[in-house]
Amino acid sequence: MAAVVFESKSMLVSLYAPPQITRGFWPVLLRNLLVWRKLAVSSVIGNVAEPLITLVAFGYGLGSLLGHVHGMPYIQYLASGSIAVSCALSATFEALYSTYSRMQVQRTWESIMNTPITLDDILFAEMLWAAVKSIITVLAILLVIFALDISRAPSMWLSLPVLCVVGLAFASIALVFNALAQGYEFFTYYFTLVMTPMTFLSGVYFPIEQMPGWLQGVAQLLPLTAAVKLVRPLVTGQTPTEVGGPMLVLVLYALAGYCLALILTRRRFFG
Amino acid sequence: MSESILRLSRLHKKFGASVVVDDLSLDLQAGECLGVIGPNGAGKTTTIRMCLGLLAPDSGTIEAFSMPLPAHLGAVKRRMGVVSQFDTLDPDFTCAENLAVYGRYFGLSKATIRERIPELLEFSALQSKAAARPGELSGGMRRRLSLGRALINDPDLLLLDEPTTGLDPQARHVMWERLQRLLQGGKAILLTTHFMDEAERLCDRLLVIDHGRKIAEGPPRGLIEQHLESDVVEVYGEGASEAAVKCKAYADRTEVRGETVFFYASRPQPLLHALEAEPRLKVLHRPANLEDLFLKLTGRQIRED
Numbered sequence: 245m246a247a248v249v250f251e252s253k254s255m256l257v258s259l260y261a262p263p264q265i266t267r268g269f270w271p272v273l274l275r276n277l278l279v280w281r282k283l284a285v286s287s288v289i290g291n292v293a294e295p296l297i298t299l300v301a302f303g304y305g306l307g308s309l310l311g312h313v314h315g316m317p318y319i320q321y322l323a324s325g326s327i328a329v330s331c332a333l334s335a336t337f338e339a340l341y342s343t344y345s346r347m348q349v350q351r352t353w354e355s356i357m358n359t360p361i362t363l364d365d366i367l368f369a370e371m372l373w374a375a376v377k378s379i380i381t382v383l384a385i386l387l388v389i390f391a392l393d394i395s396r397a398p399s400m401w402l403s404l405p406v407l408c409v410v411g412l413a414f415a416s417i418a419l420v421f422n423a424l425a426q427g428y429e430f431f432t433y434y435f436t437l438v439m440t441p442m443t444f445l446s447g448v449y450f451p452i453e454q455m456p457g458w459l460q461g462v463a464q465l466l467p468l469t470a471a472v473k474l475v476r477p478l479v480t481g482q483t484p485t486e487v488g489g490p491m492l493v494l495v496l497y498a499l500a501g502y503c504l505a506l507i508l509t510r511r512r513f514f515g
Numbered sequence: 516m517s518e519s520i521l522r523l524s525r526l527h528k529k530f531g532a533s534v535v536v537d538d539l540s541l542d543l544q545a546g547e548c549l550g551v552i553g554p555n556g557a558g559k560t561t562t563i564r565m566c567l568g569l570l571a572p573d574s575g576t577i578e579a580f581s582m583p584l585p586a587h588l589g590a591v592k593r594r595m596g597v598v599s600q601f602d603t604l605d606p607d608f609t610c611a612e613n614l615a616v617y618g619r620y621f622g623l624s625k626a627t628i629r630e631r632i633p634e635l636l637e638f639s640a641l642q643s644k645a646a647a648r649p650g651e652l653s654g655g656m657r658r659r660l661s662l663g664r665a666l667i668n669d670p671d672l673l674l675l676d677e678p679t680t681g682l683d684p685q686a687r688h689v690m691w692e693r694l695q696r697l698l699q700g701g702k703a704i705l706l707t708t709h710f711m712d713e714a715e716r717l718c719d720r721l722l723v724i725d726h727g728r729k730i731a732e733g734p735p736r737g738l739i740e741q742h743l744e745s746d747v748v749e750v751y752g753e754g755a756s757e758a759a760v761k762c763k764a765y766a767d768r769t770e771v772r773g774e775t776v777f778f779y780a781s782r783p784q785p786l787l788h789a790l791e792a793e794p795r796l797k798v799l800h801r802p803a804n805l806e807d808l809f810l811k812l813t814g815r816q817i818r819e820d
Contacts, residue, residue, distance in 0.1 A: 271619040278616070279607045355603035358567060359620035359668075360589040514569065 259510045263502070265368045268361040272369035273376075276346075280377070291381040295330040296388055299323055302449070303394070314451055316480055323394045324479035325448035327403065328410060328471040330385055335378035335411040336439060339418035340431045343370050347422065357513075367509055371419060371502060375411030382407050389479070397481025406478065406491075410471040413494045416501025417467070423508035447472045467497045518545050519581065520672050520703040521566065526575035528561055528727070535561045536572070537727040541705075545671065548694070548704040550718035552711070552805070554815070558727035559707035560600070563676050566705070567597065579672065593621060596665030600676040602657050604649040610636065610660055611645040614667055621668040631667060638693065639663035655686025662693060673697065675706040679713060691716055711805035723809060730812045735805060742811060743803040744768065744779040748786055751775040752797040762789050772816065779803065 280287060303319035310318040346352040353366055383404070389395055421434050445459065446452075446468035452460050463469045470490035477484040521543040528536040536558040543549045551559050564570045566577060568588040577584040579591040605613050611632050618628035636642050639659040641652075649657050658678065665673060678694070679687040694717055698704060708714055714721055715735045723731040723738070731738055744767045750758055751774050759776040763769050765786035766778035780786050783800060790798050810816055 268620075271616070271622075274619065275605075275616050278612070279605070282607060350606060351599070351601065351603040352605060354599065355605075355617070356620055357569070358592065358595075358597040358599075358665075359617070360592045360622070361620050362589075514571075 259507050259514075263368070263506055264362065264364045266362075266365055268365035269369040269372065272356060272361065272366050273373050276369070276373040277376070288380065288384055291330075291334050291377075292384045292388075295326055295381075295385055299326050299385075316482075319394055320480050321476075322449065323389050324476040325446075325472050327382055327385055327389075327407070327479055328446075328468060328475045329443050329448050331378045331382045331407045331410045332414040332468055332471065333439060333443075334381040335374045335414040336418040336434075338377040339370065339374040339415040340422055340425075340434065341428065343374070343419065343422050344425055344428065344431070346370075348425075363510060363513055364506065367419065367502075367506055371412060371415045371505075374415035374418070375408055378411035378414070379404065379408060382411075386479075395480055397479065399477075399481050400479045403475045403478040406471075406474050409491070409494045409498065410467075410475070413467050413471075413497040413501065416498045416505055418501075419505035420501055420508060423505055423512050442466055442468045445469070447476075465493075467494055470494050519543070520545055520547075520579065521705060522576075522578045523562070523566070524576045524578075526562065526565060526572045526577070528558075528565065528570065528572050535727050536565070539575075539722075539724065539727065539729060541722055541732075543672075543703050543705055545703050546698060546701045547720065548698050548706065548718045550714045550721045551705070551707045551724060552709060552714045552721055552809075553724040554709060554809075556726075557724045559724065560676055561727075563674055563705075563707060566674060568592075593668060594671045596668065596670035596673045598658075598661050598665050598673070598675045598678055600680060602649070602661055604657060604660060604664070606649050609646045609648055610639075610641050610652075613649070613660065614664055617664050618667045623668065628667070631669075635663040635666055638666070638696075640689065653686070655682050655689065658682060658686065658690060659693065662690070666697075671702060673702055673704045673706075675704060677708055678706055679708075679710065687713070711809075714805055721805070723805075723812065725809075725813050725815075731808065738808055739803050739805065742808055744781045745803060746780050746783040747801055747803050747807055748778040748780065748783055748790070749775055749799040749801070750778065750790065750796050753795050754793060755796060758790065758793050758796055762786055765789050770810065772810075777807070777810075779807070 299322060303322045307318035307322070312318070313321045356366055357363060386400060386403070390400070421431065425431065445455070445463045446466050447463065448468070452463050452469065455463065470493035473486050473490040474484055519542055521541070523539060523541045526536050526539045527534070539558070539562060541549060551562065553559055561570065565572050566579070566584070568585045571585070580594060582591055584591060605616060608616060614632045614635055615628050618631065636645055639662060641656060641660060641663070644652060644656065649660065652660065679690050682690065691713070694704060706717070718735060720733060721735055721738060722729055731742065733741065748766070755774065755776050756771065759769055759771060762778065766780040768779040770777040778786055787798070787800060790796060806816065
C-alpha cells in the first residue's frame, strides 16, 4: 500500500506568503478527533449543558412573560438564536484553550513540525477541528430542541451547513488571539470583552431593533449577527430575509481571520 | 564512501546584537555519532533548530542527504527523527497510540504502522506499557518512548537535543545502550549534550563549542590526548592551596578552581608521592576528561554560566 506523501516546499516562507495547505492537515485533524473520542461523553455534556439550561430557564421563564417576539414564541426565538451562540462559543473555546494547550503547553505542534507536516497545515487542521467541535455541540442542542418540540421545522437541519461556516469564522478569529496569547488568562479578556458583549448585541436574546441606532449599526458588523440572521429562520421554519449578505460577512471573517492568524502564528514560531 | 548525511557550512546566526552561532561547520556521515558539546547558551539548540528549519541562518548552508535546506525540508524530515530536550508526547494517548498517531504524520500506511509498533515498543523496553499513558511512565520511560517515536519512520538521521538531561543514572545507561544499537544499525546521530561522560561514551567525534564558535573538533580520546596531559590529580581540603604552591614543580600545569587544586601531569607518580606527605588533604587521581578540556580551552567549567 503506497504511503501518502506530504510535500512541503519550505517552512521558512515569508510571513506573508499565501497559505500552503496540503493533505498534511488530515492526520492532525484525525489526531484531535481521536483524543476527543476518548472524552466524548463528558465533552458533549460540558458543551451542551449550559446552553440548554439557559435555554430552558430563559425560554420558558421569560417566554411565559413575553409571549411572541418577531412572530414566534419567545422560546423558539431564543432557541434559534442560542444555536448560533453555542456554535460560536464552542468553536471559540476550542480554538483558544484547547489549541493553546496543544501549541504551547503540551508542545504537540512542535512534535508535529518535526515531521513533514507544516505549520500552515496544523493551523488549518485546528481551525477545521474547532468548527467540527462546534457542529457536534450544535447537533446535540438541535436534537434537544427537536425532542422538546420547541421546533420541528424540517429546515432546522439545513442550519447545520450554515453553522459549519459560523464555526469556521469564529475559530479563525479565535486563532488570531491564540497566536498572541502568552497564557490562558489572556482568553478571559477575549470572552469578557468580545464574546459576551457580542452575544448580547446580536439579536439572540432580543431583537436588534430594541437597541439604540448607533448600536444597531455596530451589531450589523458582527459575525454573530450574521449567523443569527441565517440560522433563526432555518431553525424556526421561516424564510430567511437576508441570505447573501450575512453569508458573505461570515465567509469574509473566516478568510480574514485565518490569514491574520496564519501570519501571527508564523511570526510566533519563526520569529 | 559513506553518504554525507548532514553538512552544515559556515552557519551564522545573530539574535539582535548577540552572535549565537558563529561560523559553525560540521559534516556527519552515516553510522556516525557526532556530539556537539558546550555549556548552556553555546548555540547548541539554535543549531538544531536551524537544522529543523525552524530558524533561518543569517548566512551559511545546510544540506541533509545532499539536499539543500530549507528548500527540501519535507523530503528531509521524512528521513529524519527528532528527540527534543523536553518531552512532546501526547498525554491523552497510550504508548502504542502515540506511535501510531506519529506514524500517520509521515503518511505511513496502516499496515506499516501496525508492523512497527511492537518492534518499537520492544526497542524502548515498553512492551508491558503499550496501554499506559505517558503520565503513568517514569522520566526514563518517557524519554525512551520519545526515542521510539522518533524511529517510527525508520529515519537515517537522528537529532537528539540533550537526550539524557533530567534522567537518573540507570535511565541514562539504558538510553546510551539503545543509541549504540541504532549506530550499529547504520543510523547517523547528531546529539547535543553538556554531559562529558555521554560525549565520551557515545560520540565518534565531538564538536566543542563555546559562544557559538567551534573551539575543538575530533574524537573524544584524540582531543584529550592532543590538548591535555594524561592524568589529573585533584586536591582539596585544608591546606590545598599551600600544597599547590609546594607541589607545583611536579606537575606540568596547575589550576585552582574554587577550593580544589587541579594538577595536570603526564607523569603523576612524583606528584602523588609528594602529596602523601600531606595526610589532611583529599586526593583524587584520575585520567583527564572532557571537562578538563573545556576548562583549558575556555578557562571556564562547562556548567558555569
